[in-house]
Amino acid sequence: MDKPQYYIGLMSGTSMDGVDAVLVDFSNNQTRLIATHTVAIPEHVLHQLHRLCSPNNDELNIMGRMDRSMGLLFAQAVNELLATTTINKADVIAIGSHGQTIRHMPNLEHGFSLQIGDADTIAVTTGINVIADFRRKDIALGGQGAPLVPAFHQALFAKAHTPRIILNIGGIANITYLPGESDQVIGFDTGPGNTLMDAFILQQQQLSFDESGQWAASGSTNAELLTHLLTHPYFSMAYPKSTGRELFNHAWLEQQLAEFSHLALEDIQSTLLDLSCQTMANDINQLTDAGDIFVCGGGAFNIELMQRLAKLVPNFTLSNTTAIGMDPKWVEAIAFAWLAMRHHHGLTANLPAVTGASRAAILGSFYSAV
Numbered sequence: 001m002d003k004p005q006y007y008i009g010l011m012s013g014t015s016m017d018g019v020d021a022v023l024v025d026f027s028n029n030q031t032r033l034i035a036t037h038t039v040a041i042p043e044h045v046l047h048q049l050h051r052l053c054s055p056n057n058d059e060l061n062i063m064g065r066m067d068r069s070m071g072l073l074f075a076q077a078v079n080e081l082l083a084t085t086t087i088n089k090a091d092v093i094a095i096g097s098h099g100q101t102i103r104h105m106p107n108l109e110h111g112f113s114l115q116i117g118d119a120d121t122i123a124v125t126t127g128i129n130v131i132a133d134f135r136r137k138d139i140a141l142g143g144q145g146a147p148l149v150p151a152f153h154q155a156l157f158a159k160a161h162t163p164r165i166i167l168n169i170g171g172i173a174n175i176t177y178l179p180g181e182s183d184q185v186i187g188f189d190t191g192p193g194n195t196l197m198d199a200f201i202l203q204q205q206q207l208s209f210d211e212s213g214q215w216a217a218s219g220s221t222n223a224e225l226l227t228h229l230l231t232h233p234y235f236s237m238a239y240p241k242s243t244g245r246e247l248f249n250h251a252w253l254e255q256q257l258a259e260f261s262h263l264a265l266e267d268i269q270s271t272l273l274d275l276s277c278q279t280m281a282n283d284i285n286q287l288t289d290a291g292d293i294f295v296c297g298g299g300a301f302n303i304e305l306m307q308r309l310a311k312l313v314p315n316f317t318l319s320n321t322t323a324i325g326m327d328p329k330w331v332e333a334i335a336f337a338w339l340a341m342r343h344h345h346g347l348t349a350n351l352p353a354v355t356g357a358s359r360a361a362i363l364g365s366f367y368s369a370v
Contacts, residue, residue, distance in 0.1 A: 001027075001028060002027040002028050003027060004025045004027050004091065005025060005026040005093060005341070006023060006024070006025055006034070006087060006091050006092045006093060007024050007026060007092065007093055007094055007095070007337040007340050008021060008022065008024070008078055008081065008092055008094075008095040008096070008128070008337060008340075009021070009022045009024060009095075009096050009098075009333040009334055009335065009336035009337030009338070009339075009340070010074050010077060010078070010095060010096065010097040010098060010122075010333065010336060011098045011332045011333040011335075011336055012041070012074075012098065012099070012100045012117070013098075013101075013170040013171055013172075014101060014170055014171025014195055014244055014245055015170050015194055015195065015198060015209075015298060016041060016049055016050075016100070016171070017041075017198075017208060017298065018038045018039060018040050018041060019038065019041065019073055019074055019077045020036070020038050020077075020329070020330065020332070020333040021036070021037045021038070021039070021074075021077040021078055021080075021081040021333065022034075022035070022036050022081075022330050022334050022337060023035040023036075023081055023082070023085060023087065023092070023337075024334055024337040024338070026338070026341050031156060031326075031334065031338070033326075033330060033334065034085065035081055035085045035087075036081070036327075036329075036330055036333075037077060037080050037084060038077075039073060039076055039077040041073065042073075045066065045069050045070070048062055048065070048066050048069075049070075049100060049102065052066060052102040052116075053102055053103070053245045053246075054245070054246075054249060054251060063102065063116060066100075066102075066116055067116040067117065067118045068118050068121055070116050070117035071116075071117050071119070071120070071121030071125070072121055072125060073117075074097055074117050074121075074122050075121060075122045075126050076125075078122065078126045079125070079126060089126065089127055092128050093129070093340075093341075093344055094128065094129045094131050094340045094341075094344055095122060095123075095126065095128050095129070095130045095131070095340065096130075096131050096132075096134075096337050096338070096339050096341075096343075097117060097119055097122055097130055097131070097132040097336065098115065098132075098134065098332075098336045099115030099116055099117040099119075099132055099133070100115060100116050100117050101113065101114070101115050101244060101245075102114055102115070103244075104145075104146065104243070104244035104245075105246060106139060106143075106144040106145055106146070106242060107144075111139055111144075111145075112139060113135040113136070113139060113145040113146065115133070115135065117132070119131075119132035119133070119365070119367040120367050122367070123367045123368060123369040124369065126369070127369050128369055129366065129367065129368055129369050130366075130367040130369070131340040131343045131344070131364040131365070131366055131367070132364060132365060133364060133365045134148055134336070134339055134349075134363045134364045135148065135363075136365075137350075137361045137362070137363050137364070138350045138355050138357045138361065138363065139357075141357035141358045141359060141361060142356060142357055143240070143350065143352065143355035143356045143357030143358075144240050144241065144242040144355045144356055145242070145355065146174075146189065146242035147168075147174040147176075147187050147188065147242060147354065147355075148335070148339065148349070148350065148355075148363070149166075149168060149174065149176065149187075149331075149332060149335045150166075150174075150185055150186075150187030150351055150354045151349050151350060151354075152334075152335040152338050152339070153166040153176040153178065153187075153335075154176070154178060154185050154351070155338070156326070156338075157178060157294070157324055158178045158180070158185075159178075159180065160180055161180045162180050162291075162292075163177075163178065163179050163180055163288055163290075163291035163292070164177075164178040164180075164291060164292050164293075164294065165177055165284060165287070165288070165291060165292070165293045165316070166178065166293075166294050166296065166321070167280060167284070167293055167294070167295045167296070167299075168193075168297045168331065168332065169194065169280075169295060169296075169297040169298065169299025169300065169302075169305070170193050170194065170297040170298060171192075171193055171194055171195035171198070171244075171245070172189050172192060172193050172195060172243060172244055172248070173189065173190045173191060173192065173193035173276060173279075173280050173297075173299065174187065174188065174189045174190065174242075175187060175188060175189075175190050175280070175283055175287075176354075177287045179288070183353075184353075185353060185354060186239065186287060186353065186354065187239075187351065187354035188239035188240060188241050188242065188354065189242045189243045189244075190279050190280045190283045191232075191234055191235055191243060191248065191275075191276070191279040191280075192272075192275065192276050192279070193276055193280075193298075193299050194209065194276070194298055194299055194302070195245065195248055195249070196248055196253055196272045196275065196276070197209070197210055197216065197269060197272045197273055197276070198210075199249065199250040199253060200250075200253065200269055200272055201215060201269065203250065204265050210269065210273075210302070212301070212302060212303040212304065213273060213302040213303055213304025213305050215266055215269050216266070216269045216270045216272070216304050216305075217270070217304040218266045218270075219264060219265075219266030219267040219269055219270035219271075220267050220270055221267065221270045221271045221273075221274045222263055222267050222268070222270075224260075225256075225257075225260050225263065225268070225271045226271050226274055226275060226278070228256065228260075229256055229271070229272075229275045230275065230278065230279070232247070234247055235279055235282070239354075240353075240354060240355055240356035242355075253272075273302075273304060273305055273308065274308065276299075277305060277308045277309045277312055278312065280309060280312075281312035281313050284313050284316065285312075285313065289315060290315040291316055291317075292316065292317045293317065293318045293319070294319060294320060294321045294323060294324055295318065295319070295320045295321065295328060296320060296321045296326070296328035296329075296332070297328065297331070297332065298329075300320040300321075300328035300329075301328075301329075306318065339363060339364060340364070342362070343362055343363060343364040343366070346362060347362065348360035348361055348362055348363075349361075349362065349363045349364075350363055
């Protein structure tokens with residue numbers, strides 16, 4: 001048996017519902033989850049992150065402070081994660097840090113994707129080497145820099161001659177179609193996952209998310225509002241494509257709701273849930289006729305969402321990634337441990353057919369702890 005190959009993955013997604021940290025062993029050509037930990041984002045930090053996600057005053061000063069603050073928070077997650085184990089930090093080869101996305105605009109003349117969470121701060125505070133900035137190389141090669149997880153999905157979940165869809169429902173939802181042939185993988189962001197529902201329930205009930213979709217389940221979807229929301233041009237764009245809070249945010253939602261203020265609040269929440277389900281289902285049904293769908297991310301725990309989605313994809317079997325050996329809560333964090341491992345071994349980690357990059361590349365930059 002080979003010596004353990006320990007890596008740590010750090011993930012904070014568009015939902016901003018906490019920093020997920022995982023310790024993974026990649027020895028013996030396997031992916032073994034050793035330990036998990038989540039650190040909540042402090043309220044004052046969360047407030048500033050939300051400010052950074054849309055054009056604002058004093059952006060540079062706020063970004064500089066938050067870059068360091070998030071670096072310290074990521075480091076805290078690593079140190080607390082390791083404290084739950086008997087593993088020495090010297091045995092961890094590297095940390096793969098996604099960072100916190102504050103702006104994703106890959107379609108400009110000089111597109112970019114900006115993540116904060118100072119990797120040098122993480123390295124110094126933990127004493128472990130860090131791999132970060134995974135999106136920049138792909139963008140430099142003409143790609144979207146996103147989504148990056150389809151390469152990981154392919155490596156871990158693809159099964160020869162067996163079509164599979166991996167559906168990651170975070171703040172934004174992304175889809176990976178694994179047709180069973182390695183050179184035909186498709187992946188892209190379908191649009192909002194939880195982000196609009198989270199924004200609306202936060203505004204109306206001061207809750208960070210709709211537990212199991214209960215509030216949405218208490219309402220009835222308004223067909224006129226749903227049709228109006230579905231006219232957003234992103235939904236008809238061809239892939240490769242990716243999106244974020246730049247398009248689907250609270251300010252945009254308020255504009256769309258301006259003529260629907262007469263609706264009951266729970267009906268609006270129900271409609272937002274159906275917007276996510278409809279856009280995911282439309283893309284799934286266009287990709288293939290039937291197969292297995294495995295859901296990961298926070299949306300996997302939204303009972304109402306899973307039930308409604310299942311009705312929209314009647315030719316598919318819908319379950320979560322537990323069915324193929326991985327807890328849906330930790331898939332993305334494990335993916336960034338995997339990306340760090342790929343970088344360490346000098347292996348490519350993007351799929352040009354997914355991101356639109358001109359070639360495959362080694363992703364990420366190295367930040368030494370010494």
